[in-house]
Amino acid sequence: MLDLKKLLDGSKDSVTVSQTVEDCSFLDGIDCGTAVVEAVVTNHSGVIVLEGEIKPALTVFCARCGKQFGYSEPIKLFAKITDKLANDDEDEFIIMENFAIDIDEIVRSALILEAPTRYICKEDCKGLCPKCGCDLNLRDCGCDVSDRDSRWDVLKDFFDE
Numbered sequence: 001m002l003d004l005k006k007l008l009d010g011s012k013d014s015v016t017v018s019q020t021v022e023d024c025s026f027l028d029g030i031d032c033g034t035a036v037v038e039a040v041v042t043n044h045s046g047v048i049v050l051e052g053e054i055k056p057a058l059t060v061f062c063a064r065c066g067k068q069f070g071y072s073e074p075i076k077l078f079a080k081i082t083d084k085l086a087n088d089d090e091d092e093f094i095i096m097e098n099f100a101i102d103i104d105e106i107v108r109s110a111l112i113l114e115a116p117t118r119y120i121c122k123e124d125c126k127g128l129c130p131k132c133g134c135d136l137n138l139r140d141c142g143c144d145v146s147d148r149d150s151r152w153d154v155l156k157d158f159f160d161e
């Protein structure tokens with residue numbers, strides 16, 4: 001938890017955050033990794049603002065070929081912090097409890113909202129052969145995939161009728 005008491009009572013103008021969140025493998029497609037958050041919390045005449053960046057260092061799986069690769073696209077962090085909500089402001093605000101905020105939780109939420117839901121190792125990744133399972137980026141197995149597709153179409157037509 002990040003204590004904001006000094007910020008709220010005016011004895012500090014800003015509080016800096018530099019923290020590593022361990023074990024970010026809670027999302028689909030992520031094998032393992034951490035995220036470093038660098039941010040500053042400031043008190044703008046009573047409006048508490050958290051601003052900074054999350055730098056992920058993740059090992060992810062390609063959704064097409066299954067290869068593991070590194071992902072480190074930074075995520076911008078910007079949120080207002082309050083101790084109580086007015087009506088339907090939930091999305092814009094982070095709620096503090098006992099004048100503190102949970103940085104781990106904020107980073108996890110940001111990753112859930114902002115990180116891709118599937119990762120592709122490269123834009124033109126050819127994926128795996130649906131017949132023999134080989135990596136089509138590495139070799140052309142020569143399987144006749146169109147043949148398989150047409151047979152499935154016949155079955156599909158059969159069931160449609």
Ligand SMILES: [Zn+2]
Binds near residue numbers: 062063064122126
């Ligand atoms: Zn791939």
Ligand SMILES: [Zn+2]
Binds near residue numbers: 143
């Ligand atoms: Zn094949």
